[in-house]
Amino acid sequence: MTAPLALRRALFLSLIALLIVPQLPAHAQADLDCGVVDRFDYPIDGISLVHDDFGLFRADFNGYHSGIDLAFEREGEPVRAAARGRVTFSDPEGWDTEKGVVIIEHTMPDRSVVFSLYGHMESREPYIFPRVGQCVLRGDIIGVIGEPRNSAPHLHYEIRRMRASTGGPGYWNTDPLEGGWLHPIEFTEQWRLRLQPAFRAIVTATSLPAAPPLWLSDGNAVYATRFQLEARPPATNSFAPFMPSWTLRVEGLSGIAPLPDGRIFGATANGQVFIVGNGRFVGAWRADRVLRTPPLRVGEAIIFLDSENRAVSYDVDGRVRWQSEALGRRVERYAVSGDLLAAAVENDGNYELLVLNSEGRLLYAARAPSPIAPIAVQGGGFLIAVGSQVSLLSPDAVLTPLLDTGIALGRAAQVAADSLGNLYVYPGYGSEVYAYAAGGGLRWTIRLPSLPTQPPLLAVGDGCLLYVLTADGALLAYRATDGALRGIASLYAGGRQHRPEARLLNVLPNELVQFSAGYLSTALIDGLQLAEMGECSLPLSPVLSPQSRERETGNAP
Structure with a gap:
């Protein structure tokens, strides 16, 4: 009787198991x-x-x-x-x-x-x-x-x-x-970008950044957010660093700048200044005045503009190295290029451009009847837009006129130049971007998809493509020869509740494009792959095609 009883018990348990499985779909399918x-x-x-x-x-x-x-x-x-x-x-x-x-x-x-x-x-x-x-x-x-x-x-x-x-x-x-x-929108737009073939890497802050990230030699990107410094390694589609490399709690951050020795110089809105090395505070002091800009790395120096519009440089111990006279009643725009700081100022309806070096010496000063827009040039110097003209101010403060556009250029103008000397100009208003030949003359015009709420950022790399970053986070890649739209990538810019303060557009070697819409993420993509171009072969001279004078962005090739 023992064997049949054991068999009946086994059959009974098997039947019970079969009966209860359909009642537990969550557990049955959980894996x-x-x-x-x-x-x-x-x-x-x-x-x-x-x-x-x-x-x-x-x-x-x-x-x-x-x-x-x-x-x-x-x-x-x-x-x-x-x-x-x-x-x-x-x-x-x-x-x-x-x-x-x-x-x-x-x-x-x-x-x-x-x-x-x-x-x-x-x-x-x-x-x-x-x-x-x-x-x-x-x-x-x-x-x-x-x-x-x-x-x-x-x-x-x-x-x-x-x-x-x-x-x-x-x-x-x-x-x-x-x-x-x-x-949800930032996440969706980020992954739409990450699943494009041109995607290479991305870094995302925990909360809203006050400025674009600072890249360290160890590969980490350091964000200054509203309440902390955080260092994050870039993520790829095969590597997802969930936790930051390090964080430091700092309330009210206004910005950070790299020191020559690799440490980080930071400041808060209430004048607290600090030094960070290897993810730890190694120095702190309080500024002797109200500082109205984030710290600016100019050559080997750290410079601020203060509440009286003076440029002031501090050493790492908080001592004032030098300070300038008041630059003007109102500083409308400033830019840093290498060892130079350019400030466009306004004084009772008169406009002036002042350029200082890292030691506080005034290298260049010029007045103009209309607002001035200095734009930093990779490798040193500035493109200067004023009136209808674009000029180049070299690192040794020599001004060379480049182009008269024939249109008014405002204080929000953006200009980029390629290796052939072609110029790309957004006048500071409207939705048009203009391409000019090195020797003068309009080559083509593009119309952006919508009227910008902020000026678009412009950049060129090896010269085959013009990149335009719009206020809503769209990165548009145009073929430089004729203005044809070749590719689009995008990141979320923050919507109506947020004015982007950390926008970024850089073209690195090998046509790698680094961009941020100014919200949480900064991405690295392959510009040539975005534009579906195998290589960048520049013509010996600018291409002037009468058939490509104007092209709208509505249709990609």
């Missing part, structure tokens, strides 16, 4: 490999990238919004999975009277894991919520926009690194970026 994300989209069509309520404080909820609200008054519209992944939470009553929630886990190409949350949804035929543990693909419909009791119909959308199986809270007691949430 399913749903694949690696190959594209990231928005969960609903027709969203506005300038609408941004992420991190916005709302007194009714006594907290900061941890997502973005989309698609108001579009009740019943299908909501789609932003990318492939595995459902970790699915509850039509996840927010009680505020309707249902779905959460999807995504494995990114760098093996990092994030969760997308879709709130205020309803499960309606034929669009039923997916099961927990189920794999979904990008674009799969996972529900519809519901009708919550306490607000108009809309979709609450989050990207976060934690809380895989709980819907709340929708708000956080501090900046959500500090609590593990990611900005």
